[in-house]
Amino acid sequence: MNDVEKAAVAEDGTGLIDLIRRIKVVPLVTLHSVEEAVPLAKALAAGGVPIAEITFRSPAALEGMRAIHDQVPEVTLVAGTVHTVDQARQAVRVGCRGIVSPAFSDAVVDWCLGSLIPVLPGTATPSDIEKAYDRGLRFTKFFPAEAYGGVGTLKALSGPFAEMSFLPTGGVGLKNVREYMALPNVFAVGGSFPVPSPAQRRGDWKAVTEACVQARQLVQD
Template sequence: MRDELVARLTNAPVVPLVGTDDADVAVKTADALAAGGLSVIEVVLRSDNAQAGMEAILKRCDDVIVGAGTVLTLDQAKAVHQAGAQFIVCPGLVDEIAEYCLAEDVPIYPGTMTAGEVQRAYALGLREVKFFPASLAGGVPMLKALGSVFREMRFMPTGGVSAANLSEFLALDSVIACGGSWLTPKDAVASGDFAAITRLAEEAVSIAATARS
């Protein structure tokens, strides 16, 4: 799974965030994103029934890699892993969650925003981390500084990333992919305008292709 995840992010280095209490809507959103070329999806666990949406996508969507985001505790990490999550994303760096994922060989992207946090992740054995919240944590200039020091580390900036600045982040060699909720706007999800979500995904894939060329 790790190799397939890396391959897909190399081809389309954008991870859209999906968050809804309705499993059917989650599936339709994932299908719309995949139709636009984005087949690595992070389901954010910010509501009581979000995990049900993740499980529905895993069961009903073909050829989509599905991770769990906003994982806050070790128990939560264990629960989503057992439910089938193929990677885990956290807003911050928690040693016991990172150690569990390393032991289980589950790709994990813990949130970091300082040199100290990145160094701690490196010491734990991680080589890929989330950079969050990207825009507030210093954006592209901060990533350039971190990348120059931690040459083996790769970052997934999330938080404040959009179609307007996606190419700037992806132009950095240290960025493995960008995550963002701009691809699944609440109004489009609420109104069932999944064609709009597909168009946003297609736009992101196009931007990424140009940035990485």
């Protein structure tokens, strides 16, 4: 990435955390095809959730990101399930404003910080969080949330890591989202519940919009 690219990403990405804090919910999206990317993104925006974490879990990820960036610019893109620096670099090139990883990858985090790209690394243990803290990060992903104790663990972490804020994902859904959002060290939640899998598979974008409206109401409450 050259200096011009870095400057552009930095300018676009500095407000990413603030945006997520305002929306309070980040839909995790695994695209089944490139063709569904644009209508899905429009459904998110229509439901008041103009952000998407497009995961590197399908061959359609990169081209889907590119299509959303080019055709639905009101939706902010972040790349999810990022394991390598190459994936992070490719995601930024097609329009992603931030990187989310399922675990704490030193290489990915250090590349993002050096390139002025917002990064939310996956953390699940105090040692993960300490590594993030040492690098100056104060916002991280907490994954897999429910498997690692969920609300109870986040409450316990608030003492020794009072400056840290978390984006819990993994097992977060309609049944427990309010419990997570009630925690002072949770700045937003992530999950697939704003994009129900049955609705996505049948291309029912109205149902996706309705799910986003419901999700937004829950997190705002």
